[in-house]
Amino acid sequence: xxxxxxxxxxxxxxxxxxxxxxxxxxxxxxxxxxxxxxxxxxxxxxxxxxxxxxxxxxxxxxxxxxxxxxxxxxxxxxxxxxxxxxxxxxxxxxxxxxxxxxxxxxxxxxxxxxxxxxxxxxxxxxxxxxxxxxxxxxxxxxxxxxxxxxxxxxxxxxxxxxxxxxxxxxxxxxxxxxxxxxxxxxxxxxxxxxxxx
Ligand code: ITT
Numbered sequence: 001x002x003x004x005x006x007x008x009x010x011x012x013x014x015x016x017x018x019x020x021x022x023x024x025x026x027x028x029x030x031x032x033x034x035x036x037x038x039x040x041x042x043x044x045x046x047x048x049x050x051x052x053x054x055x056x057x058x059x060x061x062x063x064x065x066x067x068x069x070x071x072x073x074x075x076x077x078x079x080x081x082x083x084x085x086x087x088x089x090x091x092x093x094x095x096x097x098x099x100x101x102x103x104x105x106x107x108x109x110x111x112x113x114x115x116x117x118x119x120x121x122x123x124x125x126x127x128x129x130x131x132x133x134x135x136x137x138x139x140x141x142x143x144x145x146x147x148x149x150x151x152x153x154x155x156x157x158x159x160x161x162x163x164x165x166x167x168x169x170x171x172x173x174x175x176x177x178x179x180x181x182x183x184x185x186x187x188x189x190x191x192x193x194x195x196x197x
Contacts, residue, residue, distance in 0.1 A: 001027040004194070007040070007058035007068035010087075012154025017067070019178055020187050026194075031058070047071060047084055047123035048135050055125035056133055063129045067190070071122040071182060073156045075103065075144060077110055086156070100148055100159050107144055113161075116144040120160065120169075122182035124190050134193045138186030142169075153177060 004026050006017045014030040021028050031037045040057040044050040047070040054068035072086030082089035082099070090098035110116055120140045127133045141163045148158035150170025157169035162180060169177060178184050 001025060003027045003029065003064065005058060005062060005064050005066045006030045007054040007066050009037075010154070013069055013071075013183070015174070016178060016181070016183055017069075017187075019174060020184060024191065034062075037061070042070070042084070044070075044084070047121055048125070048137065050084060051123040051125035051135060052127075052133055055127035059127040059129050065129075065194075066127050067194075068125045068127070069122060069183065069186075070125075071120065073103075073118055073120055073160065075107075075116075075118040077115055077117075078103075078106060096155050100156060103144060103156065103159060104147070113143045118142055118144050118160065120156075120182040122186045124183075124186045126190055126193055134190070136186050136189040136193075138182040138184070138189065140169075140180060140182040140185065 002025060004021065006014060006028060008014060009031045014032060018028045038057065038061055040054045042050040042053060044053055050070035051068045055066050059066035072083055074080045074083050087094050090102040107116055119142065122138045123135060125133055125135045143161045145159045145161050145168055150158050150168045152172060152174065153170045160169045162169055164180065
């Protein structure tokens with residue numbers, strides 16, 4: 001089996017990568033399997049820069065092929081926020097519910113769905129020890145709901161209405177999310193590059 005490390009401690013991301021990569025014959029590991037792993041500071045100004053920082057640090061440390069995911073939600077009414085600060089938007093602790101509450105509060109009074117347009121963005125970086133890092137990006141268009149709905153997924157999924165489906169991302173099954181998400185779209189672009197590495 002081909003082994004790959006996903007440079008993340010986010011359980012929601014890990015589950016999605018496992019579901020997407022296992023059928024293709026990959027044994028997926030994550031930093032949850034390496035509790036003493038190094039901490040990589042996300043000092044980049046873009047999703048892509050942060051994904052590269054995480055992928056290169058972890059592949060160099062473990063001398064293994066590594067994918068890193070830097071992702072988040074960009075809301076047009078908030079000039080692209082929370083953007084690269086999505087994980088900690090409501091404070092230092094990563095608290096999904098507090099982040100959702102903050103976004104809903106900031107959009108109070110914005111009644112038209114069209115004015116609540118947003119997209120999920122996912123940058124992936126693939127790093128091989130000693131090799132050249134490759135990057136791709138995927139997006140998923142939608143709107144911020146007036147209130148949260150649905151139990152599946154993670155992060156902002158309960159308040160993100162997927163444009164094509166008219167349901168929140170949290171109302172989708174994991175199979176449905178993995179067909180249309182920003183992460184799935186980015187990974188589809190990366191798959192061929194993994195096989196060539
Ligand atoms: P790692 O750095 O360990 O990968 P993280 O959660 O800190 O974990 P990011 O810095 O990339 O990762 O922040 C991503 C945040 O964006 C995540 O915590 C969610 O709040 C949000 N997000 C990303 N993808 C999402 C998705 O598919 N559904 C809902 N929210 C998502």
